[in-house]
Amino acid sequence: MRTFLQDVRFSLRTLTKNAGFASIVILTLGLGIGANTILYSVVDGLILHPFPFPDEDRLIAVGTEYPRLGSSLNFVEHISPPEYLDIRDQSRTLERVVAWDMGNRQVSYGDASDNVFTGFWWGNGFETLGMPPLHGRGMTLEETVRGDPVAVLSHRLWQTRFGADPALVGGTVSMNGNPYTVVGIMPPRAILYGMDMWIPMGVGPEVFPRDRRQFQVMARIRDDVSLEEVNTELEGLSRRTEQVYGAEFEEYGNWHMRALTWTDANVRQFRLAAYILLGAVAFVLLLVCSNVASLLLARSATRRREMAVRTAMGAGRGRLIRQMLTESVSLSLVGGLLGVGLAYVGTSAVADILLNVPFLAGTVELSTRVLVFCALISVGAGVLFGLVPAIQTSAADIRGTLQAEGTGTTGSIRRLRLQRAFVGVEVALALVLLAGGGLLLNSMMRLNRTDPGLDPDQVLTMRLTLPWEDYDGPAIGEFFQTLEERIRAI
Numbered sequence: 001m002r003t004f005l006q007d008v009r010f011s012l013r014t015l016t017k018n019a020g021f022a023s024i025v026i027l028t029l030g031l032g033i034g035a036n037t038i039l040y041s042v043v044d045g046l047i048l049h050p051f052p053f054p055d056e057d058r059l060i061a062v063g064t065e066y067p068r069l070g071s072s073l074n075f076v077e078h079i080s081p082p083e084y085l086d087i088r089d090q091s092r093t094l095e096r097v098v099a100w101d102m103g104n105r106q107v108s109y110g111d112a113s114d115n116v117f118t119g120f121w122w123g124n125g126f127e128t129l130g131m132p133p134l135h136g137r138g139m140t141l142e143e144t145v146r147g148d149p150v151a152v153l154s155h156r157l158w159q160t161r162f163g164a165d166p167a168l169v170g171g172t173v174s175m176n177g178n179p180y181t182v183v184g185i186m187p188p189r190a191i192l193y194g195m196d197m198w199i200p201m202g203v204g205p206e207v208f209p210r211d212r213r214q215f216q217v218m219a220r221i222r223d224d225v226s227l228e229e230v231n232t233e234l235e236g237l238s239r240r241t242e243q244v245y246g247a248e249f250e251e252y253g254n255w256h257m258r259a260l261t262w263t264d265a266n267v268r269q270f271r272l273a274a275y276i277l278l279g280a281v282a283f284v285l286l287l288v289c290s291n292v293a294s295l296l297l298a299r300s301a302t303r304r305r306e307m308a309v310r311t312a313m314g315a316g317r318g319r320l321i322r323q324m325l326t327e328s329v330s331l332s333l334v335g336g337l338l339g340v341g342l343a344y345v346g347t348s349a350v351a352d353i354l355l356n357v358p359f360l361a362g363t364v365e366l367s368t369r370v371l372v373f374c375a376l377i378s379v380g381a382g383v384l385f386g387l388v389p390a391i392q393t394s395a396a397d398i399r400g401t402l403q404a405e406g407t408g409t410t411g412s413i414r415r416l417r418l419q420r421a422f423v424g425v426e427v428a429l430a431l432v433l434l435a436g437g438g439l440l441l442n443s444m445m446r447l448n449r450t451d452p453g454l455d456p457d458q459v460l461t462m463r464l465t466l467p468w469e470d471y472d473g474p475a476i477g478e479f480f481q482t483l484e485e486r487i488r489a490i
Helices: 002-017 019-048 081-090 125-129 141-146 155-162 227-245 262-300 304-312 317-354 368-394 398-406 413-448 473-489
Strands: 059-066 071-074 094-109 112-122 150-153 172-175 178-185 197-200 216-221 256-261
Touching: 002 019, 002 317, 019 262, 019 317, 019 368, 059 227, 059 262, 081 094, 081 216, 081 227, 094 125, 094 155, 094 197, 112 141, 125 216, 141 197, 150 155, 150 172, 227 256, 256 262, 262 368, 262 413, 317 368
Parallel strands: 112 197, 150 178
Antiparallel strands: 059 071, 059 216, 059 256, 094 112, 094 172, 094 216, 150 197, 172 178
């Protein structure tokens, strides 16, 4: 440890004496590490770990596939209530099975009102998610079947529309002109498909026909049961359903039910693009490392005499390599700190932009995982760009180096070859990035030139819902007729 601390102090003194060189390296590394950290935080928050639910590998969604309808595996609004009952009542591998539909309800607060994206539930979603509400409680199965006027609000709706008032739990909100008792507030980020409110379905699943497929199913895998066993059971259930109802519903021919983890079911289609982006930004970091390695290799020419003298005084080659790696890792860590600062600004900007994207799960932030990733790439980059110059400099012939330095000779064939190799790597990586960026830009231009079949210039759209308590059937028609006339006049 004393030797290590000595190396660190010596590295800091050396870099302080060469402040200009150190600044260039730190800035270069900060940009590269910052770019990697920003993108990793986006991928981690939206793709790898978008949900805060505990034991997320045990939380599953059930999807369906109807080959006769040309339907691929789907997890959104695709299961009928009788199929939900089959899963809930017959499955031995799943527990806490719940289902819901999605729609809009108008919620009033003060003199204003909003359309709120709402889930209509059978069962207590909090039990299935495996997390308690922030305040209050969830809805019981009996409440959701009876249609009791109770509601659970999302954390963001509670904050933005009701001032985060804890006294709201137990109070009422007006929904479509009817009072609903608020029984619970969701924890932050515990939001499904952008649903800011949960209310009871209000009727039992048995009253719906088997082909009313607009619901979603979520459940927990029982202890000591694997996902493969769940899918085996669901396949057996699919075949029994086909045998019993196949003559009445032809879509059951060779249909399948399949479970995926909740995360896989919702983000699997985005993972390839995310990994491609991570690969692209990794190329940027490699480009940075090769650039910094070239700078260190060029700088090593001024330190060859220093290393030769230290070797002559008894320093071993391993000791010299460790000293130079300590310097490169020190540079990289300082660059990593700069990268964290840039990443903080970048992730905050991305998070602000994504606030306006509806139905988006996950949060982009500098989480502990992201900071650990930043630390790892900082140390890894320091070793990567510092190893070759350290080995090359420490391998110098003592006598030849001192004689050459004494006669004013600089450079060597080996060092020049290494510098040329690093330049070649930089050019190659830059060409890969340039080609990839060019292809991406070309694809975007082609998409923008696609003919939509209509003239979109100066075409506007809007969406509005009238307060139910103020408009009945005839008044709604009159309102929209008047609205159409006024818009046409404009």
